[in-house]
Amino acid sequence: MSVTKPLGYLDIGQLIKDxxxxxxxxxxxxxxxxxxxxxxxxxxxxxxxxKISVAGxxxxxxxxxxxxxxxxxxxxxxxxxxYIGDGAKASSGRGSGRISFSQxxxxxxxxxxxxxxxxFGPTISFTHRVNEDALYFLTNEGREKMSELRKKMxxxxxxxxxESEILFSLQxxxxxxxxxxxxSTKRALDNYRAKPNLWRRHRxxxxxxxMTRKYMAEFLRLQKLMEFETLGITIGDQDKISxxxxxxxxxxxxxxxxxxxxxxxxxxxxxxxxxxxxRILSDVEDSILKNKKEVIVKGxxxxxxxxxxxxxxxxxxxxxxxAYIENASSVQYVTPSGRVNRLVIxxxxxxxxxxxxxxxxxHFSVPVKIxxxxxxxxxxxxxxxxGNTSKDKIFKFFREPTSGLVIGFTxxxxxxxxxxxxxxxxxxxxxxxxxxxxxxxxxxxxxSEAAAIGNKLGAVxxxxxxxxxxxxxxxxxxxxxxxxxxxVIPVLQEVKGAFDHLEYTGAGIPRVDVFYNxxxxxxxxxxxxxxxxxxxxxxxxxxxxxx
Amino acid sequence: xxxxxxANRFDVEIQDENHIVAAHQSFFGTTDILKSTQKYxxxxxxxxxxxxxxxxxxxxxxxFHTLIGYLVTHPTIDKEASSVLKKYLKSIRDERGGYFxxxxxxxxxxxxxxxxxxxxxxxxxxxxxxxxxxxxLLGQDHTNDDIDGILTWLIACQQTSGLIYSREYSNTMExxxxxxxxxxxxxxxxxxxxxxxxxxxxxxxxxxxxxAREWVLSNFTSLRTVTARYFAFKALLLISxxxxxxxxxxxxxxxxxxxxxxxxxGYYDYRLEDKFDESMSSRSYTSDDINSSHVFSSFYxxxxxxxxxxxxxxxxxxxxxxxxxxxxxxRNDDGGFGHHVFIKSFPTPFGPDTTDLETLLVTLLPLLxxx
Numbered sequence: 001m002s003v004t005k006p007l008g009y010l011d012i013g014q015l016i017k018d019x020x021x022x023x024x025x026x027x028x029x030x031x032x033x034x035x036x037x038x039x040x041x042x043x044x045x046x047x048x049x050x051k052i053s054v055a056g057x058x059x060x061x062x063x064x065x066x067x068x069x070x071x072x073x074x075x076x077x078x079x080x081x082x083y084i085g086d087g088a089k090a091s092s093g094r095g096s097g098r099i100s101f102s103q104x105x106x107x108x109x110x111x112x113x114x115x116x117x118x119x120f121g122p123t124i125s126f127t128h129r130v131n132e133d134a135l136y137f138l139t140n141e142g143r144e145k146m147s148e149l150r151k152k153m154x155x156x157x158x159x160x161x162x163e164s165e166i167l168f169s170l171q172x173x174x175x176x177x178x179x180x181x182x183x184s185t186k187r188a189l190d191n192y193r194a195k196p197n198l199w200r201r202h203r204x205x206x207x208x209x210x211m212t213r214k215y216m217a218e219f220l221r222l223q224k225l226m227e228f229e230t231l232g233i234t235i236g237d238q239d240k241i242s243x244x245x246x247x248x249x250x251x252x253x254x255x256x257x258x259x260x261x262x263x264x265x266x267x268x269x270x271x272x273x274x275x276x277x278x279r280i281l282s283d284v285e286d287s288i289l290k291n292k293k294e295v296i297v298k299g300x301x302x303x304x305x306x307x308x309x310x311x312x313x314x315x316x317x318x319x320x321x322x323a324y325i326e327n328a329s330s331v332q333y334v335t336p337s338g339r340v341n342r343l344v345i346x347x348x349x350x351x352x353x354x355x356x357x358x359x360x361x362x363h364f365s366v367p368v369k370i371x372x373x374x375x376x377x378x379x380x381x382x383x384x385x386x387g388n389t390s391k392d393k394i395f396k397f398f399r400e401p402t403s404g405l406v407i408g409f410t411x412x413x414x415x416x417x418x419x420x421x422x423x424x425x426x427x428x429x430x431x432x433x434x435x436x437x438x439x440x441x442x443x444x445x446x447x448s449e450a451a452a453i454g455n456k457l458g459a460v461x462x463x464x465x466x467x468x469x470x471x472x473x474x475x476x477x478x479x480x481x482x483x484x485x486x487x488v489i490p491v492l493q494e495v496k497g498a499f500d501h502l503e504y505t506g507a508g509i510p511r512v513d514v515f516y517n518x519x520x521x522x523x524x525x526x527x528x529x530x531x532x533x534x535x536x537x538x539x540x541x542x543x544x545x546x547x
Numbered sequence: 548x549x550x551x552x553x554a555n556r557f558d559v560e561i562q563d564e565n566h567i568v569a570a571h572q573s574f575f576g577t578t579d580i581l582k583s584t585q586k587y588x589x590x591x592x593x594x595x596x597x598x599x600x601x602x603x604x605x606x607x608x609x610x611f612h613t614l615i616g617y618l619v620t621h622p623t624i625d626k627e628a629s630s631v632l633k634k635y636l637k638s639i640r641d642e643r644g645g646y647f648x649x650x651x652x653x654x655x656x657x658x659x660x661x662x663x664x665x666x667x668x669x670x671x672x673x674x675x676x677x678x679x680x681x682x683x684l685l686g687q688d689h690t691n692d693d694i695d696g697i698l699t700w701l702i703a704c705q706q707t708s709g710l711i712y713s714r715e716y717s718n719t720m721e722x723x724x725x726x727x728x729x730x731x732x733x734x735x736x737x738x739x740x741x742x743x744x745x746x747x748x749x750x751x752x753x754x755x756x757x758x759a760r761e762w763v764l765s766n767f768t769s770l771r772t773v774t775a776r777y778f779a780f781k782a783l784l785l786i787s788x789x790x791x792x793x794x795x796x797x798x799x800x801x802x803x804x805x806x807x808x809x810x811x812x813g814y815y816d817y818r819l820e821d822k823f824d825e826s827m828s829s830r831s832y833t834s835d836d837i838n839s840s841h842v843f844s845s846f847y848x849x850x851x852x853x854x855x856x857x858x859x860x861x862x863x864x865x866x867x868x869x870x871x872x873x874x875x876x877x878r879n880d881d882g883g884f885g886h887h888v889f890i891k892s893f894p895t896p897f898g899p900d901t902t903d904l905e906t907l908l909v910t911l912l913p914l915l916x917x918x
Contacts, residue, residue: 032892475648509893
């Protein structure tokens with residue numbers, strides 16, 4: 001099958017041997033260099049497998065069992081894009097570090113989980129973490145849900161206090177509860193107390209938080225299980241679920257009743273091999289951006305990454321776009337009023353198909369045949385991580401009423417933005433494939449640096465919006481920050497004139513948001529969704545094989 | 548005009564050209580830096596005049612600092628350059644009396660700029676300060692109506708807190724406005740209020756100035772940046788010089804000492820632990836954050852030490868000679884000065900290195916009495 005046929009191979013054993021056992025990796029992410037370094041031994045187990053273990057490790061002998069030739073499929077590449085976008089890359093400083101993927105959408109989590117197993121073998125296991133702010137439950141509706149849950153737990157035979165006892169426990173003093181807390185929780189509470197706004201707003205919730213958070217956790221654990229079941233996913237012996245309920249208002253929406261849930265997939269048993277993972281991410285992305293068919297360790301002879309196709313132009317899957325657009329069940333969209341629409345083909349010639357939404361004058365063009373290249377697969381993974389469209393919409397827009405299908409993505413790394421821009425240019429043949437506008441956002445943690453620019457110039461930081469979260473109006477600073485972005489992300493020079501504004505918003509490092517016209521969203525998101533969830537569906541529209 | 552402007556804004560007295568040469572020789576042990584800034588400002592002025600002549604737009608911020616830098620290091624400005632500048636200044640004059648930061652044509656450089664095409668460019672306090680004094684430097688006087696307009700507008704910009712800022716470019720609530728903006732704009736407004744009435748006698752600004760004074764006295768020690776402290780101090784110095792010693796000079800000296808860099812004896816504008824996340828209402832920084840001492844914050848710190856010593860009889864010594872290492876570090880290939888701002892490990896410095904203001908401050912630094 002074309003969609004699962006390897007586009008290339010990874011040979012981790014070759015990497016380790018050519019590196020004389022010392023694998024180093026550097027990946028630039030979120031404004032910092034994530035460095036990895038680890039020493040490994042490789043053992044040929046026969047039957048096409050390696051055992052890779054941490055060199056010199058006396059305790060527990062951490063190891064993984066991997067194929068000698070790990071196939072790089074479209075899914076592997078999309079996984080790499082997803083992890084570059086949403087995966088944890090920071091280290092503890094010793095080379096080891098948490099391997100974790102942050103994603104709320106269950107299809108994606110399941111996809112990433114399966115790819116980890118495909119690459120790193122059967123020795124790894126998974127913890128599905130669910131994090132939520134206690135404020136979500138601290139409303140009448142939330143309390144009602146807890147009460148219902150406790151009722152079910154009692155009827156299931158669990159020893160749960162009666163509601164009257166629960167209510168009575170809420171009348172305790174915080175100081176009495178605090179004295180019984182473990183020291184780590186006491187420290188967290190001390191840090192909480194040191195934030196005046198938080199303490200003032202939410203101290204009255206704290207007793208209820210400590211007395212009922214185990215029920216909040218159980219509620220979310222069951223919810224997570226149900227999400228897997230709905231998609232037909234079975235959580236096996238390799239998996240466990242862990243729930244963390246945060247102290248009220250620490251981060252997220254910070255409003256009673258509003259969810260700030262975030263989910264993470266922790267990969268257990270892989271932390272010592274983090275440098276290898278980071279090396280795979282950086283070298284695969286780099287080979288695609290540079291269009292190199294082989295990646296060889298410096299001074300060595302044989303490649304440890306080998307592509308069978310040219311990364312930016314080759315691929316086994318070539319889609320007949322007209323057939324795909326007219327017939328695929330995913331290439332449609334459901335309007336908020338419930339009407340099911342398909343894109344309309346306005347014109348076809350031997351090179352391109354011109355499309356529009358029904359009754360729309362905005363047209364866009366795609367090639368008659370589109371080769372799904374490693375570049376496109378990487379873009380799909382990156383987009384699913386960093387795209388501005390909420391992920392649940394991408395997986396349901398073709399069957400449920402959905403609004404707000406926007407095409408745009410956010411990043412602060414030159415490589416990520418370049419992959420996305422180049423891929424869009426290949427997918428679309430006209431203005432649709434070009435950025436309409438882009439903007440820069442600077443988070444609160446870096447306001448001091450923005451003010452420093454102003455002070456260097458003798459200008460002042462000015463911004464719109466009552467809370468200052470609107471666009472920046474101190475124009476000297478806007479101009480310099482724009483110029484900085486153009487240096488950090490050189491590909492944006494091609495769209496310099498499309499710069500829209502600077503915003504002081506959120507909390508993070510300066511990052512760029514790029515926006516495209518949204519008309520082609522149903523087509524683009526159908527491609528993304530199908531490649532991840534139902535790749536065999538794309539096979540039905542195979543035009544011909546390439547290379 | 549130039550000498551009094553420099554004395555007021557930058558706290559240094561220039562006697563004549565020889566004075567500045569001797570001061571550089573004494574402070575740096577060489578006049579290379581002065582020659583470098585001389586060349587820099589010559590080139591900058593030429594660029595500005597050329598760009599304006601070709602119909603481009605330039606921020607008044609840059610024109611103001613470049614013009615002063617040029618005039619400090621050159622005897623006069625040629626007639627043609629002066630004429631081009633005057634014409635541009637006319638084009639950025641607000642009918643109400645202030646000055647725009649830049650000409651409306653600027654919007655064409657940013658066709659999709661979020662200050663939408665329907666939103667006019669309006670005057671701001673800092674740009675009005677720069678515009679007004681640039682015009683005065685060029686020998687272009689203001690009419691009584693101009694002055695009437697500016698002062699009326701400034702009075703209208705005063706908030707109940709005593710601060711003076713406009714809400715046209717920024718309607719952000721006061722608690723969220725950056726302290727360096729609040730203090731600097733207060734200073735610029737107070738400067739115009741205090742010094743303009745010499746031209747016109749029928750404005751009673753006593754209440755406005757008193758409210759501004761109250762703000763400084765009440766808020767000075769809560770300001771966390773050197774820049775904000777500097778401008779607040781100078782605002783009070785203009786309004787009520789006898790009261791600056793009431794700001795707490797010992798506390799101020801301790802504040803400055805806490806911001807002295809061990810590496811180069813320059814001054815940070817803020818300490819890392821003072822980085823404030825306004826959404827969390829708490830301090831917030833990471834181990835990847837890099838703080839740098841800067842020319843502007845170092846100059847302002849030294850100026851505060853000088854003024855405090857002079858007015859309040861302080862005896863604080865400043866690391867004046869050692870600060871040379873900061874100046875050397877801030878020297879750039881274009882002949883100008885200014886140290887990088889870094890965000891984490893981004894390889895490219897955030898914003899400009901050289902700036903006209905900082906190059907001017909390096910030019911004037913040896914003239915601070917503390918040097």
